[in-house]
Amino acid sequence: MTAVAVTGLGLVTAAGIGAQATWAGVCAGRSAARRDPNLAGLAVDFSCTVPGFDPALHVGTRSRLIHDRFVQLALTAAREAVADAGHDPAGWDGARVGVVVGCGLGGVATWERQQRAMTENGPGSVSALLIPMLVPNMVAGNIAIDLKATGPNLVTATACASGATALGIARDLLLADRCDIVLAGGSEAGVSPLIVTGFAQMGALSRRTDDPAAASRPFDAGRDGFVIGEGSAVLVLEREPDARARGAHIRARFAGYGASADAHHLTAPDPQGTGVIKATYDALRDAGLAPEDIDHVNAHGTSTPLNDEIEANALGVLFGAGPAVTSTKGVLGHALGAAGAIEAALSVLTLQQGTVPPTANLEHQDPKIDLDVVAGAPRHGRLKAAVSNSFGFGGQNAVLVFAAA
Template sequence: MKSGLKRVAVTGVGLVTPAGIGATPTWKTVCAARATAATDQDLAGLPVTFSCRIPNLDAATIPGQTPWRHDRYTRLALLAAREAVADANMDTSSWGDTRVAVILGSAAGGITTYEQQHAKLLTAGYGSISPLTLPAFLPNMAAGQLAIELNVRGPSLHTATACASGATAIMTASQLLRDDLCDIAIAGASDCMVTRMCTAAFAKMGALSRRNREPEAASRPFDTERDGFVLSEGAGVLVLERSADAAARRARPYAMLDGCAATSDAHAVTAPDPEGQGLHRAIQLALAEAGATAGDVDHVNAHGTGTLLNDRIEAGVLSRLFAETAPSVTSAKGTLGHTMGAAGAIEAALTVLTLGHGLAPPTANLTTVDPAARSLNLVLGAARPQRMGLALSASSGFGGHNAVLAFGRAE
């Protein structure tokens, strides 16, 4: 396993998901395998009329003086980042010229603002649109607003690799730390693609579950009855710092980010490589950077979307790589739905919590395991206590993006 001064420690976690605002309610709901999908009145009249929405979200909970200026995805990022920084016991007012970086990912940026303002332009004309449209819509604005809110003066940037965006952001942050380009990194992702246009577009592609009469049973990763993913929203943010710096301030890390890798399928825009070669290689590269082998892996937080292709191909990759060791495997999307660009960050946070608690969460709605996944050690029914030394979080996205993060247990 990796050792030395350049290990990256995870010292703070922040989550905003359909399971609740905060890491604690999210973790409890995921461990209980309680699905959050429900009928969504905003989607009435579309082929798919349900989603996973964040409960009890209102402007009063959003940091800053002018939350109404922000798109929903920026608000979620601010909430998650505030929790992560507080969890890391950091005082942002003292940062000044401290070398702090912000790296946030998103698949669609402020798509809610864009759709709302475009509708106004079409129905009421130029005079009706807001002058804040672009500052709210541009994808980099969550990172920019977070830098302003947290007094960050180091690098701030946006990553966009579709549903792998969050994992890509965390990987980028770890590289900045290892290259000594910052001392603290606030990294993660946010997305709010539960809109009429996005829902209609995904439905047109045949990517979404059509279980309108039983939405709570719709997201079924690795299940024989799966018929597509459930559109969701959320944000996940981690605080990262070099392990030596964390030790110097007596921080207690959740875990160590020991390895990362990214690959491209070079196959198709919306379909994964049939053999999963890109994902396979990303896992191998992440393990190599961590100084580990497949035999060292105790747990895998799979991408596990609940689509026919992804689950079959991902199961095949995991079955081949871990044929002799059978680490526990889970997918949070049965509970949370697919949070799109935020998924990699949310699932990285859950992987960190899995290591910290020594508890592998189950996959909600997984009742009959697909034949392609029967060789996997899937966590079914209830959360499973397990001592773990190394856990992987795997993400993939349209465009053929793959990103894998290897987290080691904090000593």
């Protein structure tokens, strides 16, 4: 099978704007969670949001008028990724360039803001751009407009697996020769009072309001829920022979993809991890690798009591205690539909740099979790292959396998 190469990536996260800032932040292992003035008065009043993001500066002066934040973050990441890959959209064959982006929620901030306007000031106060600002497909549509990509244009919505699913679909498009280049990733800006309240009502969020920076603690015995975050990641994918022919710098090979459904519960994972195990075996088979070939796992690792234990059990069945495991949600929080793409990009950087970032706030590993979880400081060494896990409400599972270039 023809290999798929990652030739560029862009990141906008709570650790900073740009891949370099994000990588430095996750390697430092310090949580980005902080009290959020937009959540003041709520039961959970902290989050992981992108610091210093200015739509006028990072996207354009008209952006505030025509884009929701989830689109603004994605445009910023996509432009960085394309530049990193050495492409010039003015010169490429746009009909052979696809865009696939994962997004779970869409423009929730626009929705809430416009609902308030209508309630307080009547229908005439609602923006004529309400619909194109809030519908999820517009994240891919706007990237296509901005970068002149006229090939297949899709948005995947598999909850917190959305970004990983988008990458898998993008790989399929390349292998089916539907595209020569695909810009693939995820974007989410769901830190709004209504969404945060909804997650809090479910009991999914950490309640460490006295110490937000210590709240997201994947695999720790004291974990009590996730910290909501936002962000975007876009990866440029090409068939490896095409990338080499143009002299591109290949960051890593996107070797395998597996997906499954738990078919178990609206929000709770299957206690046996059956779907996770199946998706992982499928991804490994797709990559032509065995479990013992995997050196690193970027875990879904949400910091919720149930998810972390079930994921750890599944990883134990799959890999034993072998691979070095991390969850970057300890630093970045949980960016929902963007998380899988962000973690895929970080998996690529892990392989490229030979460095596994630490899991923030892991002070006392849960004794039920028998994994080699990296904590305290980054771990350095030669890494040949990595797995990136993403799971979502509805029992959605997406597993990606990357190999060193």
